[in-house]
Amino acid sequence: MTQPVQTRTLKTRARLLEAAREVISETSHGALRVEEVVRRAGVAKGTFFAHFKDKDALMDRLIGERMDLLLSDLEACPPPQSTADLVRDLGPFVAFMRSERYVFDVILRYSGAAAREEIGPIAATFERFILLLAPKLAAAPFRKDADPAMLAEGVQAFIFNALGLSFCALHSDDPLDGRLEAYFDLWLLPPGGATA
Amino acid sequence: MTQPVQTRTLKTRARLLEAAREVISETSHGALRVEEVVRRAGVAKGTFFAHFKDKDALMDRLIGERMDLLLSDLEACPPPQSTADLVRDLGPFVAFMRSERYVFDVILRYSGAAAREEIGPIAATFERFILLLAPKLAAAPFRKDADPAMLAEGVQAFIFNALGLSFCALHSDDPLDGRLEAYFDLWLLPPGGATA
DNA sequence: AATAAATATTGACCGTGGTCATTTTTGCGA
DNA sequence: TCGCAAAAATGACCACGGTCAATATTTATT
Numbered sequence: 392m393t394q395p396v397q398t399r400t401l402k403t404r405a406r407l408l409e410a411a412r413e414v415i416s417e418t419s420h421g422a423l424r425v426e427e428v429v430r431r432a433g434v435a436k437g438t439f440f441a442h443f444k445d446k447d448a449l450m451d452r453l454i455g456e457r458m459d460l461l462l463s464d465l466e467a468c469p470p471p472q473s474t475a476d477l478v479r480d481l482g483p484f485v486a487f488m489r490s491e492r493y494v495f496d497v498i499l500r501y502s503g504a505a506a507r508e509e510i511g512p513i514a515a516t517f518e519r520f521i522l523l524l525a526p527k528l529a530a531a532p533f534r535k536d537a538d539p540a541m542l543a544e545g546v547q548a549f550i551f552n553a554l555g556l557s558f559c560a561l562h563s564d565d566p567l568d569g570r571l572e573a574y575f576d577l578w579l580l581p582p583g584g585a586t587a
Numbered sequence: 588m589t590q591p592v593q594t595r596t597l598k599t600r601a602r603l604l605e606a607a608r609e610v611i612s613e614t615s616h617g618a619l620r621v622e623e624v625v626r627r628a629g630v631a632k633g634t635f636f637a638h639f640k641d642k643d644a645l646m647d648r649l650i651g652e653r654m655d656l657l658l659s660d661l662e663a664c665p666p667p668q669s670t671a672d673l674v675r676d677l678g679p680f681v682a683f684m685r686s687e688r689y690v691f692d693v694i695l696r697y698s699g700a701a702a703r704e705e706i707g708p709i710a711a712t713f714e715r716f717i718l719l720l721a722p723k724l725a726a727a728p729f730r731k732d733a734d735p736a737m738l739a740e741g742v743q744a745f746i747f748n749a750l751g752l753s754f755c756a757l758h759s760d761d762p763l764d765g766r767l768e769a770y771f772d773l774w775l776l777p778p779g780g781a782t783a
Numbered sequence: 784a785a786t787a788a789a790t791a792t793t794g795a796c797c798g799t800g801g802t803c804a805t806t807t808t809t810g811c812g813a
Numbered sequence: 814t815c816g817c818a819a820a821a822a823t824g825a826c827c828a829c830g831g832t833c834a835a836t837a838t839t840t841a842t843t
Binding site: 496499500502503534536537541544545547548549551552554555556557558573574577578581582 | 692695696698699730732733737740741743744745747748750751752753754769770773774777778
């Protein structure tokens with residue numbers, strides 16, 4: 392064998408991905424239709440499914456790469472000095488997750504490695520999220536009696552919870568941030584530290 | 588007006604629900620097909636959608652009623668004396684949520700009142716969950732520096748989180764319970780209480 | 784009882800994700 | 814340069830959720 396894949400394969404996949412990004416940028420994730428993607432990519436429908444297990448796998452990849460970019464920004468932030476700082480630093484990441492109901496649903500479904508043994512892009516992003524956040528939490532003035540990785544997992548859980556509730560009543564951003572901060576205060580701050 | 592709905596309506600809806608329960612008990616939630624339900628109920632397809640906004644609305648209702656039953660069992664439990672007690676009492680409720688990946692997905696999607704202004708059965712169940720669990724947590728030997736309702740919300744968030752992870756690697760029940768207890772220890776126990 | 788208005792039911796039809804036997808393209812050894 | 818086997822692409826086809834104009838049934842009015 393020369394290469395595991397032909398260059399043609401790579402090219403076709405790249406065209407599919409580019410077409411998909413185009414569609415999403417013009418409309419939204421939820422409005423993406425496979426038929427529109429293959430039309431723009433100039434390939435047959437079957438080809439799409441030779442490259443992606445299903446439409447969700449494409450979404451997993453596209454959403455995963457967006458989240459990864461956002462995570463790199465988060466990585467560049469210094470350790471938060473308060474829960475309010477943390478909420479602020481998390482802002483863009485959280486904002487993307489709630490940008491569309493459909494996006495949130497996909498993220499939810501794939502955040503836990505998606506029923507497949509192979510870990511997907513979104514699940515990998517959340518692994519990275521924990522790995523990246525744990526040392527920051529450890530360096531922040533937060534409770535020291537718990538494994539930082541576990542604290543990070545809690546932060547993740549509370550984000551999901553707050554987001555789920557935020558999609559309920561369609562209130563603006565404010566209640567979300569406030570709710571997150573309240574969760575974080577209880578979860579991250581050592582008890583007795585009166586100031587929020 | 589006499590009644591808001593005709594008796595015919597009630598009968599048809601009951602037949603649809605009964606047919607759906609039948610299908611699920613013979614196969615699974617995920618295997619339910621609307622066409623099979625209407626066939627068994629002896630009505631046309633369009634009739635189904637006159638009674639339920641979509642297939643998910645039927646699932647919302649069926650899954651919601653199951654969870655409600657499980658919640659009543661939980662309600663009958665005395666306040667837990669430890670986080671291990673809590674994990675045990677939560678057992679059947681959690682077991683149902685993880686019984687099928689599809690069920691968990693539906694629950695996740697609808698737990699936050701499902702993008703609709705009207706609150707659905709699953710969302711109502713989680714409201715009841717908080718209302719029911721809060722006083723139990725307050726009566727248990729857990730931390731007293733937080734609003735019990737908030738503690739209950741945290742319990743819910745950690746359940747979702749642990750379940751999401753549990754669907755990843757398909758390990759058995761044990762790691763789930765252990766993970767839950769670890770979360771609860773950190774979230775519910777006053778720091779300093781050394782014993783787990 | 785006759786008629787009209789409101790409500791429920793019907794089923795042909797559509798959109799869209801996904802499949803698969805067949806055909807085309809590619810890489811490679813003779 | 815000519816097969817030939819493996820990989821990739823094709824597009825007709827299917828499954829299934831969901832729609833809607835037409836029809837049937839019930840209820841209210843006289």
